[in-house]
Amino acid sequence: MADPPLERRSTTPSPPGLLRPRLMSAPQGVFNPRLRLAVGPPGTGKTTLLTQWAAHCPGDVVWYQSGSPDVKPGKMFSFFACALGAAVEREPASSFPDLARAAELLDRHFYFVVDDLHLLAGTSLEEELEQIIAVNSPHMHFLIGSRHFPRINMAKSELRNAFSVFGDDLRFRDYEIEQLFRTTFKHPLSVHGISNLAGVTDGWAAALHLFHLAATSRSNLERRRAAESLNSRSRFAGDYLVNHFLVGTTLDMNRLLSVTSLLDFITPSRCDALLERHDSRVMLHRLEHLGIVSTDDDGATYRMPKVLRQYLLAGLEQMEPEEQVALRLRTAAMLELEGAVGEGLRVLAEGGDWESVKLLLARAGTAALQPGRCGWAASIPDHVLTDDAWVVVARSREMLDDGRVAAAEGAAARIPDLTTDPECLRRAEDLRLQAALWSGGGEAPSADTSSWEFRKAIRGDPCAAARSLGERREPEDLFTGLSLLLAGDQRSALPLLIRCAERLDMDPVSALAAQLALAVAGHRFDGTDADATAAEVDSVHRQAERRGFTWLARLAGGMQAALSGTAAAFAAVNSAIKTCEDRGDEWGAALIAAGAALLRLRTGAADLGQLEALARRFRRLSAGTLEAWAWSAEALVSANLDLPCAPENAQSAAAFARTAGVPGALAVAYAAMALQKPEAYGELMRQAAETAQSGGLVCRPWTWLAPCRHELVLPSSLPRDVPNGNGPSIEHSDGNTHPWPERAPLPSLQITCLGGFALSREKVPVDLSRIRPQARTVLRILCLNAGRLVHRERLAGILWPDLEAPAALHALQVSLSCLRGVLQHEGQSGGGQLLVRQGAAYALVLGTGSTSDLADFEQSLHAASLAKSAGNTLGAAEELRRAVGLYSGEVLPEDGPADWVSGIRESYRQRAAEAAATLASVELSLGNTAAAAAAATRSVEIDPWRDESWRTLVDTFWRLGDPAAAQRAQRRYDLVLNSLGVTAE
Missing domain, CATH: 1.25.40.10 (Tetratricopeptide repeat domain)
Incomplete structure (x- = not known):
């Protein structure tokens, strides 16, 4: 038997496609896992990922392609035995015990790649592979791609660290689509085009590639317009779906898929009802096996890829009009019986059957007006809104779910002119009060006490609101947790939010809101796992979209854009903010801007203008608590940049936070004040830390910012330049106090401490041969602490430990005088300014252009x-x-x-x-x-x-x-x- 193709790589080849780091790295703590799985539907990029994994494997790589018609018993074992024998330079093993002994001879990593394992499902080859994997050798690794999860016992100890990537993981995120078209396809798209392409294709790799092929021959402008105008009726992926994706389906399966494309999700009972048969569960299981539908709950519900569903919906339009209407009516009736009234209304609305919509809405009443169930109402034509009160109530609910609170309030206020139905009027008034709570700046009464308490928390004194809400216990976990988070009490907020996040089935909108809050400002906010944070935000985005919570989905989408931290991401954030503004969603715009500002602050890239604009946004919304955070963050950044306005900003931010009753923001303001008051730095920093500790603030925002690279002197330690003679005073070595004078810019110093000491002034080496060894040591100590104050007693104690204090301090003064003479070039000034004294401490000042390794x-x-x-x-x-x-x-x-x-x-x-x-x-x-x-x-x-x-x-x-x-x-x-x-x- 000929040896299989064994690839020994001396260099790593360039793998195809976009390399996505989040898919390449195993979880923390898992080094070179024995088993990597890529499981997903056709066209999701499994083979590409396997190729990329293999390209980075540190050893021998062997590929087994599962497409061969020859599946006779023993083939998998023979192939692997030959490959392993070649790797250890031995004859191929003839039994599994021999194989285990051969594996013990491996002195390097050996990787076995099996693509399309689903083609071997149920054959002896699949069983042989499982037995091969069971050979417990630390040098043997397996990379497997399949449309469905393989029948491998993952509970075995040797597979406990397996690394699995599933269909949703393979889906391209917005920022990855931007990178794909910019770096791989070399055809960058606009922010709107990327967002639209992501929405239409759902990040499906095959669809993205097909769009690229379809648009390759177009100009850049035409290509960008095509991405921006792409919609669900576009049929660019039709041939691929028919010729590749749907291969292996029967006529009955195709009919099932076509009929159920009207549904948000598929269940066996729904299929049986619509198709009038009793074997739908078997067909769905077979479709899952083919990778055409997927399930997250062990077959209770199924979903088909978004692109496939859009293709099938377009196909329904080719039916006779009477058949279309009948199918939609039958589907809506089935959904009504099931209690899924919102989904039934969507099916009718998408078909334009507004009379049937009115009838179903009248029958369902308030059951159809729950959060997330009125997305269909966005497409109601104006003429339908003029004469039916329940339809207008549905539109108001849809607007409220979408964050357009002013429009929702206006729509609800019209209801009394259209009906006298007490139930309809009661529901309309509830919606009006909910919308009024968030529209405008004036206070509004509300029957929903918890919402009103939370609104008060946003206005100010969130601690008091949290105490009031806390008395109501579990149902108010979200509002209590968010109120505590607004106050800065992460320690108390996180357990409540975690508990709320776990109740997805009971209260999905609250659970998803809690999950988003936790992702952005909760337990992962230490920045240690950016991929996990992005995955959590992405999960909220997808779940909110599926459940009709459009405002929450838009908010999560904006946060998701900010997380990647690229220039394109910031453009996407600005686009998301503008989308909110164009829709009249001021709260969404403000919160996306706040999330982006927070993430930029966390990564040390805060923007002062962004923070000031954010504070003004919150002031317009009467959100004093959030405004306090914005002003404190702005003060911290100003202080870090050592701006002239920084002292006043810090004082104002502290006063505002104190008045608004926001302990967390007050702690940040104290830290900003500390950076501006060197004489009280320690005391103010202790005050900031104590305020944060007592207030439950776990993070320390003042540790996120590094000094600007052009300003190596810490503003907390040295006096600033003041343009007039009335500024701070500095005590010189003569013991007298002099006003800080106007002076020319400081000369630059170039300091090297790594590998040996060197000092240059304006890039000219300083001659240190004229000064004593003790003075040179003083200079090295000051250079080691460049830009920071060193107490004179510490200097004296290091250099003259055996002298009495007065004598040691005198010797220090002599050394410092020598240093000033050396630092000042002959005929030039500036040496005295480079070496300064503040109180009982000294520092070497670094002027503009100075460097320190x-x-x-x-x-x-x-x-x-x-x-x-x-x-x-x-x-x-x-x-x-x-x-x-x-x-x-x-x-x-x-x-x-x-x-x-x-x-x-x-x-x-x-x-x-x-x-x-x-x-x-x-x-x-x-x-x-x-x-x-x-x-x-x-x-x-x-x-x-x-x-x-x-x-x-x-x-x-x-x-x-x-x-x-x-x-x-x-x-x-x-x-x-x-x-x-x-x-x-």
Whole structure:
């Protein structure tokens, strides 16, 4: 038997399609899982993902394509045995025990890829594959693609860390569609075009590719217009659906799909009722097996892909008009009997049968007016709205669900002119009061006490509102939790919101709102798992769309756009805000803007203009609590930028937050004040921390911002330039106090502490040969703390520990005087300004254009962390490369084991090693295997005791196809372990 094609890769080939990092990485804590599964309907990109996975496998890769008609017993075993035998250079195994023994000979990773496993379902080959997977070798890995979940016992211990990707995971998100067309297809689309294409195709990979092919020959303008105008009637995917997607279906199956395309979801009982048969469950199971419909609840309900449903609905329009009407009436009647009145009204409304709509609405009454059930009312023509009160009530409900509160209030106010029906009038008044609660700035009474208390929480004093709501217990978990969250009490809010989020079946709108709040400002808001946060927001978006909660879906869509952190994402956020404004949804616009501002603040990229505009938005909406947060965030950013208006902004924000009764915003304002008051920095920061702690604020927003790169002096530690002579005073070394004078810009300094000390002034090396060793040590200490104050007693204690305090301080003054003379060039001024005293402390001031390798290193690590939190893998890689490149050696090696530097030196060494290790992982996720090897090598050079770095290095060399280097690295790692008394595995 000929050996199967065994691919040994020395370099990683470029895989097809867009590389999506969220699908490439296994969950945290899972390293190189033994089994990876890609399960989804046809055309969702399973084969592409398998190819991308295989391209990044660190070892031998063997492909098995399941399309062969030869499925005789033993074929799978023989194929695998030959491949494994070739890998270990042995004869193929003839039994499973022999196979297990051969697997023990593997000294590198071995990957077996099986695509289209569903074609082998029920055959002996599927059973053989399960037995092969059961061979428990840590070097054997399996990548499997299938239309349905394979019959593999996932409970086995060797598969406990399996990594599975399903159809919904494979769906392209909006930001991925933007990247796909911009980077892969080289045909960028507009923000509106991307949003529309995502809505019509539901992110289905095949549909996106088909649209690209259909539009390739068009001009850029025509292509963008085509994406923007694409609708459910477009038939660009028709041929693919007929010739590929629906292959294997029978006439009965096709009829079932056609008839049920009117339904939001399919059940066996619905199919039996519409088709007048009793075997629909069997057909649905077969359709699921073919990958044409999917189920999330073990066959209770099914859904078909959005593109397929649109294609089938377009096909219904080819029926005779009488047949169409009859089918819709029969479907609506069936749904009415089932209690799904809203869905029945949608079926009739989409057919334009408004008389039947009126009749069904009159029969159903308030049962048809529940949240999310009136989306159909958006298409009611004007002439129908003039004479039927229940239809107008439905329109008001639809407007309220869509966030158009002013329009909803106006529509509900018209009802008394159309009817005297007491039930209709009562329902209309309820809707009017709900809408009035959120429209305009004036207060409105409401029969719904909980809504009124929550509205008061948004106006101000959310803690009091939360206490009032808390007395009502579980039914008010959402409003109580949100009120506490508005106050900044994350600690108390999160348990309530989590409990509310779990009640999706009982109260779906509250549960989804709680899920969105948790995703944006809850337990994942530490930024450690951006992909998980995006998945949660995406889930809320899809669930809200399916359930008819259009306002909540639009809100989640805006948040989803902001999460990717790209320039295109910010354009999408602005588009979402404008969409809300155009629809009259002021609350939606404000909350999307707030979510985007919060996410930008969290990633250190806050925009002052955005925050100021946000505060004004909330003022127009009489949302004092939210306005307080906006002003405090604006004050924090102003203080971080050291703007002239920052002190006043911080004071105003603190006063506003105090008046509005928002402890969390007050804590942020205190932190902003601390940055502006160096003399009270410690006290104010303690006050900020204590206010946050007592108020339940878990996050610390003032830690999210790094100093601007052009301003390396911390505003909390040094005095500012003031244009007149009436500014702050500074105490000089002569003991007298002088006003801070006007002065020319400070000369720039270039400081190097990594790998050896060096100092330049205006890029000219400073000659330090004229000063004593103690003075040079003082200079190195000040450079190590550049931009920060160092107390004189600390300096004196380091340099002259054996002298009495007066003598030590005198010696320090002499050294500082020498330093001022050195820092000032002959014939130039500025040295005295570079070295300043504030109280009993000294600092080296860095003027514009100054650099410090330690500060640059810190900035790069901070920027990398923010980029990683935002899901910007490329940005994280760039910053990590910069940080690792900056670490040219230990901090101030010339000072040896001195106590004042050894702790700092060790801290930077560990952080540099960690940065290099992280860079190696990031490079691997980007497919840069050689760069990953270099980064891992650098990590173990810096810190040879890091297990993770050694393992990554060994693994990376295997990926590069360099077994000799991998073995050398493994031996070096074993020596390290042996030196620690640890037995190498």
